[in-house]
Amino acid sequence: MKALSIQSLPPKQDIQQGYTTKTSLEKVRSFLSENKKSFDRIENETGVSREIVASLLWLETLYGSPVLKTYPTLASLMSLAIFVNDDFRRWALPLVQKEAEKKYKSQESRAKSLGRKQKDWKSIDWDTRMKKIGLDWSEHVQAFFSIGEKLEWDQNKYITIEGSWAGAIGYSQFMPSTLLPILGKKKYDLWRWEDAIELTSIELQKKGFSKDIEKSLKAYNSPSWYREIILSVYEKITEESDKKKPLNVVHVL
Secondary structure (H helix, E strand, O other): OHHHHHHOOOOOHHHHHHOOOHHHHHHHHHHHHHOHHHHHHHHHHHOOOHHHHHHHHHHHHOOOOOOOOOEEHHHHHHHHHHHHOHHHHHHHHHHHHHHHHHHHHHOHHHHHHOOOOOOOHHHOOHHHHHHHHHHHHHHHHHHHHHHHHHOOOOHHHHHHOEEOOOOOEOOOOEOHHHHHHHOOOOOOOOOOHHHHHHHHHHHHHHOOOOOOHHHHHHHHOOOHHHHHHHHHHHHHHHOOOOOOOOOOOOOOO
16 A cells, blocks of 8 residues: 555565576576667667666566566556545545554564664654645546557557556556656657667656766665665676776765
């Protein structure tokens, strides 16, 4: 549940390490090789490292692996946008608080082992948080329909598109309000690798990749573990390359 994400801990260590196994790194290298022509053009146009983009897309999608569960996007967006409704929020508030308490207790021992202090669920203004989510996801719903109009989706596509539980779509896993401003006039296919590489690169460029790679990754997705995995994959797939270029990384908390 999105309301409870404020309590979330990083993925377990074995899951994080799974992205940098020998098999995983070979898949990233193969992806770079298979899409070399696209990367040549897009890296030249945007100045964004192909290895960083390939690492990010690996983390987001496992390159389209069916292992990752997907959900109907419109339903996901609407299920969070409804928090904008005062009556629904009042009805849902006790349920959210109950789940927050359960999550806090279930994560207590792991949080201690990680040396992390959990945010006390009782100290969170859940009504304000839920309302903010409702407002944000109402904007995502509007953006979702605007994207469909811009990309000329047929009516059936609005219903059948699937993505993350929060409503992120395409191989780049953009939230609709993030995606809409960078589409321009091009008719992108969000489930085509060349287009995903281009859109991801454009977004990182827009977020200041040339000045601070880690800050641009934080703007793409905020958790620190997310950036650490991408940079770890990057380091491992380029450590034997004569063409490895130093990245402008400033550690962001």
